[in-house]
Amino acid sequence: MSSVLGTYARKNISFSKGKGCYLYDLKGEQYLDFASGIAVNSLGHCHEHLVKIIQEQSKKLWHVSNMFVIPEQEKLAKRLTDYTFADFVCFQNSGSEATEASIKIARKYFHTIGQPNKKRIITFKGAFHGRTLAALFAANNPKHIEGFDPKVDGFDQVPFADLESLKKAITNETAAIMIETILGEGGIKEVPDYCLKGLRELCDEKNLLLILDEVQCGIGRTGDFFAFEKSGIVPDIVPIAKGIGGGFPLGACLLTKKISVGMTPGTHGSTFGGNPLAMAVGNGVLDIILQDGFLDNVKKISKYFNRELIGLKKKYSKIILEVRGRGLLKGLKLAVDNAKFIETLMKHKMLVVKAEEQVIRLFPALIVSKKEIDEAISKINETCKEMS
Numbered sequence: 001m002s003s004v005l006g007t008y009a010r011k012n013i014s015f016s017k018g019k020g021c022y023l024y025d026l027k028g029e030q031y032l033d034f035a036s037g038i039a040v041n042s043l044g045h046c047h048e049h050l051v052k053i054i055q056e057q058s059k060k061l062w063h064v065s066n067m068f069v070i071p072e073q074e075k076l077a078k079r080l081t082d083y084t085f086a087d088f089v090c091f092q093n094s095g096s097e098a099t100e101a102s103i104k105i106a107r108k109y110f111h112t113i114g115q116p117n118k119k120r121i122i123t124f125k126g127a128f129h130g131r132t133l134a135a136l137f138a139a140n141n142p143k144h145i146e147g148f149d150p151k152v153d154g155f156d157q158v159p160f161a162d163l164e165s166l167k168k169a170i171t172n173e174t175a176a177i178m179i180e181t182i183l184g185e186g187g188i189k190e191v192p193d194y195c196l197k198g199l200r201e202l203c204d205e206k207n208l209l210l211i212l213d214e215v216q217c218g219i220g221r222t223g224d225f226f227a228f229e230k231s232g233i234v235p236d237i238v239p240i241a242k243g244i245g246g247g248f249p250l251g252a253c254l255l256t257k258k259i260s261v262g263m264t265p266g267t268h269g270s271t272f273g274g275n276p277l278a279m280a281v282g283n284g285v286l287d288i289i290l291q292d293g294f295l296d297n298v299k300k301i302s303k304y305f306n307r308e309l310i311g312l313k314k315k316y317s318k319i320i321l322e323v324r325g326r327g328l329l330k331g332l333k334l335a336v337d338n339a340k341f342i343e344t345l346m347k348h349k350m351l352v353v354k355a356e357e358q359v360i361r362l363f364p365a366l367i368v369s370k371k372e373i374d375e376a377i378s379k380i381n382e383t384c385k386e387m388s
């Protein structure tokens with residue numbers, strides 16, 4: 001019997017090494033990894049540049065407290081703010097912490113500017129913001145919250161893509177609207193650009209902050225650095241995590257100068273957040289992702305991937321109902337049980353991730369090659385054939 005608390009329904013398989021888009025189990029069997037640790041291994045497994053960086057940094061310095069200036073942290077924050085809408089970055093260790101920091105920052109802003117009644121955050125059904133208490137009740141997924149009451153107050157939830165309900169939910173206590181630019185766990189559901197624009201306008205009109213959770217869809221996953229970029233809007237606060245660490249636990253919250261006013265010394269903290277080792281890896285990930293042409297290549301390969309997936313949908317229209325998502329954040333909505341589909345795909349030595357609405361999520365590393373896409377399509381094809 002395992003001594004690990006049974007909070008996961010784990011598949012009975014373990015891996016001993018990984019390289020690029022492949023994982024190798026204990027017997028040395030090769031798996032095509034389109035799970036990427038749930039959109040975490042953005043540069044694939046054991047990317048040479050990251051291996052080198054972690055080796056070098058591990059000989060210099062691992063951890064010092066945030067009571068000191070950390071040059072690697074200054075550098076990563078500078079690069080993130082130079083490249084994005086943000087003026088400041090606050091480093092955490094995970095996505096949940098990053099979304100919770102966003103909530104704190106939004107509330108503190110209104111508190112500081114003399115509108116302390118504005119405390120509540122509007123969220124959407126089907127959302128996922130993490131498993132810590134506030135993040136849990138922010139998303140309010142019935143499967144996740146059962147037994148964990150008392151409920152953390154301060155969130156008002158409305159249905160996804162229902163403007164009327166959203167407008168009705170806004171009161172003079174509302175501080176912010178928080179939404180994933182593309183719902184990940186919820187089944188790869190995009191918030192269309194016109195809705196993002198609408199949300200921005202609504203927030204401006206009602207004096208609310210817009211928090212876009214890009215923990216899953218950010219850091220190049222869609223072919224843009226952030227999924228919201230294409231819409232042309234500017235959010236106020238953006239939590240990130242998953243892909244920025246390339247496999248090293250790293251989260252952050254990005255925000256504008258205007259919103260930062262209340263976040264003075266002592267108002268937030270993290271023992272580990274932003275330590276030199278994590279920051280070295282984060283900088284290493286950016287070294288690659290921000291290289292000239294890297295994201296163009298993600299866009300190019302993802303167009304090919306999308307075309308091939310649509311081909312499969314046409315061929316197996318009784319199995320694949322819909323191709324969802326953007327860039328290398330793709331979902332297939334299935335007419336069959338997604339868990340069964342994933343089992344079958346695993347027999348063909350390919351790994352993917354489950355989501356709501358019978359969706360499977362496909363997260364190839366951003367360095368995926370055409371050959372690896374072809375291999376994935378062939379394995380999905382075999383699986384569809386078998387399940388027809």
Ligand SMILES: *Cc1c(COP(=O)(O)O)cnc(C)c1O
Binds near residue numbers: 094130
């Ligand atoms: C994964 C995820 C989180 C939580 O991240 P953890 O690192 O597991 O705490 C939050 N928001 C979104 C959109 C996510 O996909």
